[in-house]
Amino acid sequence: MTDASRPAAARTTYLGQNQYGKAENRVVRVYRDGASHRVKDLNVSVALSGAMDEVHYSGSNANVLPTDTTKNTVFAFAKEHGIESAEAFGVHLARHFVTSQEQIQRARIRIEEYGWQRIGDTGHSFARTGQETRTTEITYDGLGFQVVSGLKDLVVLNSTDSEFWGYAKDGYTTLKEAYDRILATEVTARWRFGWTGGAATEPSWEESYGQVRGHLLDAFADTYSLSLQQTLYAMGSRVVEQHPGIDEVRLSLPNKHHFLVDLEPFGLKNDNEVYIAADRPYGLIEGTVLRDGAQAGIPVTD
Ligand SMILES: O=c1[nH]c(=O)c2[nH]c(=O)[nH]c2[nH]1
Numbered sequence: 001m002t003d004a005s006r007p008a009a010a011r012t013t014y015l016g017q018n019q020y021g022k023a024e025n026r027v028v029r030v031y032r033d034g035a036s037h038r039v040k041d042l043n044v045s046v047a048l049s050g051a052m053d054e055v056h057y058s059g060s061n062a063n064v065l066p067t068d069t070t071k072n073t074v075f076a077f078a079k080e081h082g083i084e085s086a087e088a089f090g091v092h093l094a095r096h097f098v099t100s101q102e103q104i105q106r107a108r109i110r111i112e113e114y115g116w117q118r119i120g121d122t123g124h125s126f127a128r129t130g131q132e133t134r135t136t137e138i139t140y141d142g143l144g145f146q147v148v149s150g151l152k153d154l155v156v157l158n159s160t161d162s163e164f165w166g167y168a169k170d171g172y173t174t175l176k177e178a179y180d181r182i183l184a185t186e187v188t189a190r191w192r193f194g195w196t197g198g199a200a201t202e203p204s205w206e207e208s209y210g211q212v213r214g215h216l217l218d219a220f221a222d223t224y225s226l227s228l229q230q231t232l233y234a235m236g237s238r239v240v241e242q243h244p245g246i247d248e249v250r251l252s253l254p255n256k257h258h259f260l261v262d263l264e265p266f267g268l269k270n271d272n273e274v275y276i277a278a279d280r281p282y283g284l285i286e287g288t289v290l291r292d293g294a295q296a297g298i299p300v301t302d
Contacts, residue, residue, distance in 0.1 A: 015053055017049075019049040019106075019108070020047065020049075021047045021070045022067040022068070022070045022071040023045040023047075024043050024044075025042075025043070025045070025075070026043050026044075027042050027044060027078050028041050028042075029042075029079075029082065029083045031082075035123040036123040037124045039126055040086075040113070041113065041114045041116060042089070042112065042114075043112040043113075043114075044093075044109065044110070044111050045110040046071075046074065046093065046097070046107070046108075047108040047109075047110070048070065048097055048108075049105065049106045050063070050103045050104040050106060051103040052103075065097070065101050073097075074093065086111040086134065087136050087149060087203075087205035088202065090137075090138035090147075091145060091147070091197075091202070093107070093138075094107040094109050094139065094145065095140055098140050098142050099142070105142060106140070106141045107139070108137065108138070109137070110135075110136075110137045111136045111137075113133065113135070114128060115129035116128060116129065117129050131153070131154055132151040132153050133151065133153050134150070135149065135190070144198070145196050145197040146196065146297060147192070147193045148191065148193075148297075149190070149205070149209065149212075150189050150190035150191060151188070151189055151213065152188040152189075153188075154189075154213075154216075155184070155186045155187075155256070156217065156221075157183070158182065158183045160180055160182075161225060162178075162180070162182065163181065163226055164178045165177035165178060165179065183225050183228065185254055185255060185285075186254055187216065187251065188251070188252040188253075189212075189235075189249060189252075190249070190250045191243075191249045191250075192248040192298050193208075193246055193247075194245055208245065212239050212243060212246070215238045215242050215243070216235050219231075219234045219235040219237075222234075223235075228283065229285055231253070232251050232253050235249075236287070236289025237289050240290070240291050246291075247290065247294040248288060248289070248291065248294055248296060248297060250288045251286065251289075252284070252286045253285045253286070254282045254283070254284050255282055255283035255284070255285060256278075257277075257278045258278070259275060259276050260272065260275055261274045261275065286300075288300070
């Protein structure tokens, strides 16, 4: 006899956290504003949870809104409600699933957004923007929303104004102290809005994205860095200080090491000019910056 078909009292296992839904719905919405078109290009993943014990224990699907339906909803909403921003779209979807199905108590909508820039003068020709991918995660539990937006794959480099010295040393330490090094990283950032829904006005999601991106980049560029950890804190705190609607920023910064190449064998002096860019292994510096009094809400592991 399998565990699932045993009476509850005889079970030796029980169901823990679970969620389900259609992942990676690639929806592209074209806005035909006259001759000048706009494109929104998203990858939307739906994860629902609630009263789902029975489908796991006995196989009864009575509470299961099919993942196929969640996929259809994404595409229908792209037409019915449009995609003004990934965040607004996710808020619509999350609210819909929780309010329309009693057994669904929580919806998490994860979205990646790929940028398109108009090219030429046709009004309908685009090139994918090559830098970062935008991200957002909207969670709704029937009481409040949590919106965590972000970006990933944004590669930045300072060719000077970076040092690393004075660190702890033991018998295995071989690293030479650096007084002028390249500092490069691929930024993954997530920021949590204070907005939770209700009567409060929804933030201007599109505008805030450009502002936060700008603060992160400005802080990276402006900071004379004694460590990537110090730069991380400067980047996160710049966002929280400059953006009253954001209470928490989490950053994951791989240290993209650049090592000076020894050119002495060729009779050449290397005056901090020629580096080898190493891809592995890399230091991985991660941390959260919080507004004074705020509780951490962005998951640490992902
Ligand atoms: O900015 C840095 N932080 C570290 O913790 C570290 N460790 C290391 O080897 N190089 C660096 N650089």
